[in-house]
Amino acid sequence: MEKGNCHLDARAWLVWVLAAAALAMTIRNPLYTVILLLIARVVDVACGRPDAGLDLPLGRIAVTVLFFATLFNGLFVHSGRTVLFALPATWPLIGGPITVEGMAYGLETGLILLALLFLFVTFNRVVSPGELVRLTPRAFHDLGVVVLIAITYVPETARHLERIREAQAIRGHRLRGLRDWRPVIIPLLVGGLERAMSVAEAMVARGYGATAGREQSPRMLIGLVLGLLLLLAGWLLAFWYDLLGWSLLGSGGLLLGVLLWRNGRRVIHTRYRPRPWTRQDTLLSVAALVPLLVVFVPWPFLAQDTLGYTPYPLIHLPPFDPVIGLVLLLFTLPAILSTGATRPNVEGPAYD
Amino acid sequence: MRRTLSGLIYLLSALIGVAAFVYPFLLPRLPVADGDAAYLAEAPLLTTVLLALCLVALLVEMQGEVVSAKVIAALGVLVALTSVLRFMETAIPGPGGFSPIFAPIILAGYVFGARFGFLMGALTLLVSALLTGGLGPWLPYQMFVAAWVGFTAGWLPNLQHRPRLELTLLVLFSVVWGMLFGVITNLYFWPFFVGESGMAWQPGAGVRTALAHYTAFYGTTSFLWDVVRAAGNGALMLVLGRPAIRALARFRDRFHFTVVTKEAYGEG
Numbered sequence: 170m171e172k173g174n175c176h177l178d179a180r181a182w183l184v185w186v187l188a189a190a191a192l193a194m195t196i197r198n199p200l201y202t203v204i205l206l207l208i209a210r211v212v213d214v215a216c217g218r219p220d221a222g223l224d225l226p227l228g229r230i231a232v233t234v235l236f237f238a239t240l241f242n243g244l245f246v247h248s249g250r251t252v253l254f255a256l257p258a259t260w261p262l263i264g265g266p267i268t269v270e271g272m273a274y275g276l277e278t279g280l281i282l283l284a285l286l287f288l289f290v291t292f293n294r295v296v297s298p299g300e301l302v303r304l305t306p307r308a309f310h311d312l313g314v315v316v317l318i319a320i321t322y323v324p325e326t327a328r329h330l331e332r333i334r335e336a337q338a339i340r341g342h343r344l345r346g347l348r349d350w351r352p353v354i355i356p357l358l359v360g361g362l363e364r365a366m367s368v369a370e371a372m373v374a375r376g377y378g379a380t381a382g383r384e385q386s387p388r389m390l391i392g393l394v395l396g397l398l399l400l401l402a403g404w405l406l407a408f409w410y411d412l413l414g415w416s417l418l419g420s421g422g423l424l425l426g427v428l429l430w431r432n433g434r435r436v437i438h439t440r441y442r443p444r445p446w447t448r449q450d451t452l453l454s455v456a457a458l459v460p461l462l463v464v465f466v467p468w469p470f471l472a473q474d475t476l477g478y479t480p481y482p483l484i485h486l487p488p489f490d491p492v493i494g495l496v497l498l499l500f501t502l503p504a505i506l507s508t509g510a511t512r513p514n515v516e517g518p519a520y521d
Numbered sequence: 522m523r524r525t526l527s528g529l530i531y532l533l534s535a536l537i538g539v540a541a542f543v544y545p546f547l548l549p550r551l552p553v554a555d556g557d558a559a560y561l562a563e564a565p566l567l568t569t570v571l572l573a574l575c576l577v578a579l580l581v582e583m584q585g586e587v588v589s590a591k592v593i594a595a596l597g598v599l600v601a602l603t604s605v606l607r608f609m610e611t612a613i614p615g616p617g618g619f620s621p622i623f624a625p626i627i628l629a630g631y632v633f634g635a636r637f638g639f640l641m642g643a644l645t646l647l648v649s650a651l652l653t654g655g656l657g658p659w660l661p662y663q664m665f666v667a668a669w670v671g672f673t674a675g676w677l678p679n680l681q682h683r684p685r686l687e688l689t690l691l692v693l694f695s696v697v698w699g700m701l702f703g704v705i706t707n708l709y710f711w712p713f714f715v716g717e718s719g720m721a722w723q724p725g726a727g728v729r730t731a732l733a734h735y736t737a738f739y740g741t742t743s744f745l746w747d748v749v750r751a752a753g754n755g756a757l758m759l760v761l762g763r764p765a766i767r768a769l770a771r772f773r774d775r776f777h778f779t780v781v782t783k784e785a786y787g788e789g
Contacts, residue, residue, distance in 0.1 A: 190658055194566045245737075289657035298651045311587045312580060312644065318597025319604065319648045326598075326605045348760050355764045361598045362772045369594040377590045385585050390526035393578045397533035404540060404571060418571075425574055432581060 175216035175507045179300040181450040181457075182503075186292040188457040189500050192464060193284040198478040200489050201497060202280045208500045209287035215504035217294035225290060234286075235279040242275025243267055250483045273480040295503075307433030318368065322361075330357055389428060396424040449506055456499045463496045530582050531672075534575040538665055541568040541575075542708045573661040579668070580643065586636040591776045596640060599629055603641075604649040619753035622649075623702070624761060626667060627674040627695055632769040635675025642671035659706075666705050670698050681770065688762050695758045699751030703743050708735075 193205050244263045249270025258264045298320055305313035333356050334344070342352060399421030407414030467473060472490040587593050606621040622645055630638020643664045650656050650663075677694065680687035 191566055194569075194658070285658060293656050301651055301656075309580060309584065311584055311593065312640070315587065315593055315597045315600065315640070315644060316648055316651075318594060319600035319644065320651065322598055322601035323604055323608075323648070323652060326601045327608065330605060347756055351760055351764065354761055355768060357602065358765060359768050361602050362595060362768065365594040365598040366591070366772075366775065368598070369589070369591040372590040372594065385582060387523060387526060390523065390530065390582065393582060394526060394529045394533065397530065397537065397575065397578055400571060400574060401533060401537050401540065404537070404567075422570075422574055425578055429577065429581065 175295065175503050176447075176449070177216075177295075177453055177503060177506070178444060178446055178450040179296045179304055180446075181453040182292060182296050183304065184454045185457040185500065185503065186288055188461050189288050190285055192460060192497070193281060193288060196464070196476050197277065197281070198476055198487050198489075199277045199280050200478075200487050201476070201493065202277070202284050204494060204497050205500070206280065206284040206287055208497070209284065209291045211501055212504045213287075213291040213294055215507045217291070218297065227287070227290065230286070231283055234283050235276060238279025238282065239272050239275040242278065243272035246271035246274065249481055270480040270482070270484050273484055277478075277480070306429055307436050307438070308429045310433075310436040310438065322364075326357070326361060329360060333357055333360075385432075389432065392424065392428045396421050396428065399424060453502055453506070456502045459499055460496050463493065527582060530578060534579050535669075537571060537575045538669075541572045542705055544568060569658050569661060572665055576643070576661055576665055576668075579639070583636050583639050586634075586640060589776075592637070595633075595772070595776060596637065596644070599625065599641060600644045600648050603645045604652060607645070607649045608653070619749050621753075621757060622646075622667070623670060623695055623698060623754050624757040625765075626671045627691065627698070627758070628762070628765050628769060630671035630674030631677055631691065632766060632773055633675075635672045638671025638673075638675045639668045640671075642667035642669070662706055666702055670702070673698075681766070684763060687766075688759065691762050692755045692758045695754035696751045699754040700747050703747030703750060704739065707739060707743055 189205060189208070193202065196202060196205075244267065247265035247268065249266075249268030251269040252266040253269060255266045256264050302313060302316055302320065305316070330353070333353050337352055343349065344353070399417050403414050403417030403419075403421055405414070406417060463471065464473070464476060471492060472488065473493075475488040475490045475493065478487040587596065603622050603625045606625065626638065626642045626645060629641040633641075646660065646664045646667050650660050674694065677690060680690060
């Protein structure tokens with residue numbers, strides 16, 4: 170059982186990351202974006218599992234993304250009034266004045282991409298793959314089994330690959346070109362499929378086939394077709410008729426959700442020692458949804474025009490509404506909870 | 522009846538997928554008033570949600586494919602194998618956009634049928650994202666496109682009696698998808714580069730301008746990268762294609778023999 174310091178439910182984390190990412194994708198003001206970016210890092214430091222997956226060189230990635238986003242936009246966008254220097258106009262695409270505004274806009278774009286990346290890096294580091302697979306909706310029970318088998322077999326397959334490579338090396342086989350991989354990959358494939366046969370036999374022996382694998386009923390298929398039709402029509406109409414389009418989109422999404430839920434009810438399964446939903450989980454979910462409400466609902470007391478900022482035509486400081494800034498800080502809640510250091514009152518939930 | 526419905530689901534989600542990817546081209550044609558600026562800001566978010574919903578609908582339909590423990594186990598092991606190959610890609614960065622995951626996805630779709638290929642593509646990207654920590658809003662796009670790589674591979678004519686032609690076809694197929702994958706997935710973050718330039722997304726311009734801008738954007742940022750990927754795909758398929766097909770086909774027959782219903786491998 171490896172867990173981070175924050176003892177929060179994977180579902181609550183999911184709400185947290187989805188809400189924050191939705192904001193990061195819609196807000197276009199570098200000040201707010203930087204706040205989200207820093208929050209992602211703070212929460213990662215406070216809550217990340219020590220043994221979490223690959224360690225990405227985040228600093229280097231950040232510098233690269235920001236540098237190239239600034240460079241590209243600076244080179245290719247020629248509007249704006251603060252001209253630094255000019256390239257000959259005959260050069261394709263990059264010819265013309267190079268402006269501070271163009272670069273600022275590129276930097277802003279880079280910050281948005283980076284904030285998204287960091288939020289999800291944090292999410293990946295606080296929630297283990299095992300917990301993520303548990304989030305699979307019940308409707309996808311069979312596919313969840315496939316994913317579990319795959320995750321379980323990845324280390325085994327990597328070891329198998331190593332063994333085959335060693336065996337071939339002992340015979341004097343050297344890996345130089347692409348062609349030399351054939352005597353390694355093909356035995357790996359055959360061995361893997363051979364193992365799949367024994368896994369399948371073991372599953373059948375334990376009575377797996379009794380419940381799995383029924384084709385979807387025609388009713389279900391008709392429902393799916395309808396849902397997709399509604400989505401497509403709504404999405405196309407939303408360009409011209411706001412209300413009609415959005416309501417069609419909404420009902421299409423709702424229909425698919427209901428179908429998924431009904432499909433899930435066919436699957437009966439039990440959970441070994443489920444992790445109880447604690448008050449802290451509720452707190453985090455609610456706290457993560459509040460900023461969404463604040464940003465997307467037009468409140469009279471908020472300066473929501475500060476959410477969109479463009480440096481054109483003349484560069485100026487981005488506007489800032491302290492209330493929105495404070496509301497965004499709600500996303501740091503996991504880090505605050507972890508400093509309280511009160512372990513939740515549950516006996517170590519069995520995970521993994 | 523069932524086939525028609527399934528076909529409709531594929532068609533509709535393909536349409537939504539195409540719409541989600543090409544909306545940056547459609548949008549410029551539409552008269553955009555100032556009041557709709559908010560809609561523009563939400564567009565990338567909306568398309569991500571839409572694509573995820575599409576993927577959900579498709580996966581519900583495709584789940585009918587995993588009818589037996591054998592198919593489940595084979596799919597799981599093949600996904601694991603491909604994810605391991607992808608690990609090697611992240612551990613030892615090859616040149617450019619080369620990624621060894623497409624050849625196995627295409628081969629699985631070709632040998633085991635379109636729906637198997639679809640699941641193989643979608644789940645391979647999901648599993649490797651889970652393991653390497655690559656979960657993010659880009660995942661639905663990648664899953665969607667990789668799934669279609671495997672799905673369309675199932676549509677290729679079965680040429681197992683003409684090996685030379687078969688290999689040529691598969692190599693060509695991998696090269697084409699190697700390029701397309703880049704062209705399509707790049708569309709996902711292109712709208713973030715809004716602005717007045719020769720390569721940025723510009724709401725309010727014409728379709729032709731948008732296409733020209735995207736071509737410039739693509740040419741400067743990713744063309745070479747994708748050429749390497751396409752060439753790598755082709756080379757991998759050339760080297761591994763035939764022995765891998767033989768191995769997979771043998772197991773297909775072994776997996777087959779207990780399955781009595783016709784639909785189980787209808788497309789295969």
